[in-house]
Amino acid sequence: MSLGLNELYMILGFALSAYAIVANDSIQTLGTFIASNHQRPWWHLWLFASGILVVVLLYSWLANGGDPAYGRLEEFPYRPGSYQLIHVIPPIALIILTRYGMPVSTTFLILTFFHPDNLEKMVEKSLLGYAVAFVVAIAAFWVVHKTLLAVDPDAAHAGESEEARAHHTPLWSLLLTLSTGFLWTQWLIQDLANLFIYFPHHPDPLPVGWLALGLGLMVGMQALIFRNGAGEIQQIVEQKSGASDVREAAIINFVYAGVILYFKEHSNMPMSTTWVFLGLLAGRELSYRLVERESLKGAWRMALSDLSKATLGLAVSVVLAVGVPWLFTRLGG
DSSP states (O other): OOOOHHHHHHHHHHHHHHHHHHHHHHHHHTHHHHHHTTTSOHHHHHHHHHHHHHHHHHHHHHHTTSOTTTTTTTTSOOOTTOOOGGGGHHHHHHHHHHHTTOOOOHIIIIIHHHOGGGHHHHHHHHHHHHHHHHHHHHHHHHHHHHHHHHHOTTOSSTTSOSGGGGGOOHHHHHHHHHHHHHHHHHHHHHHTHHHHTTSSOTTSOOOHHHHHHHHHHHHHHHHHHHHHSHHHHHHHHHHHSOTTSHHHHHHHHHHHHHHHHHHHHHOSSOOOHHHHHHHHHHHHHHHHHHHTTOOSHHHHHHHHHHHHHHHHHHHHHHHHHHHHHHHHHHHTO
């Protein structure tokens, strides 16, 4: 594989995107699993996640004629020789923005940069995903919380009591592992497009050399995150996902994965899994307040705050997708 400046930008963009996506989106997909297995060596969890990654990626590449992204890049055709320095900007912006707590959608920020014409379709699908996750979460966690209260009255709000930590039975630990594998698989199928937009893709098959490079970078980035980032991830998950109760962590994963699976079958257009995750969190919190007959103001405030941040992230994505190429053109870059 002969490397020119164009290929170097492709590899750099992929590597930075892999770091940004794994570092930030792992909170949504692997965070509960990491938090509930903090006593295990980091490389055990890394092997679990990386093993699923390898299987999911290789299956798509073999079954879909060299397409590693499950058809998600059909509306984003590959343009050989078109990669420039500006295409490295989106993952850098993603890393910076998420450091300031802004839930920026990787899908919007990266894919819109390459093909702005698809933004409207991605936003429509993501908004629908938020709404569906919100409604499903209200119904699902109403039942979940009612059941948990019935069998464990002291654990009124998962993640707030020491009693909730005592349910790491072999059965629930197994269910958490299965639900994490299911969720991680569905997330990868949906979001691999955000990475492989940087490599040769539709309508051309991905060459073996590029596939091996991509796998190596992704597995390596995961090792880095699992080894150095588990503490930070666990803190965030403890605050927003009730991960100290292994029972609820497993159910959160199943519900989240089920919604992503539905939209995977709905169409091949990429969507923001971040927006689905925010809808899930908002619906879950609202259902708890309803069950416990508490004021809904706090739940609505959290939902609106997260949604406003996500909307701001969308606006930033649009500005970058449109403004950066225009600026480079004006400057002769």
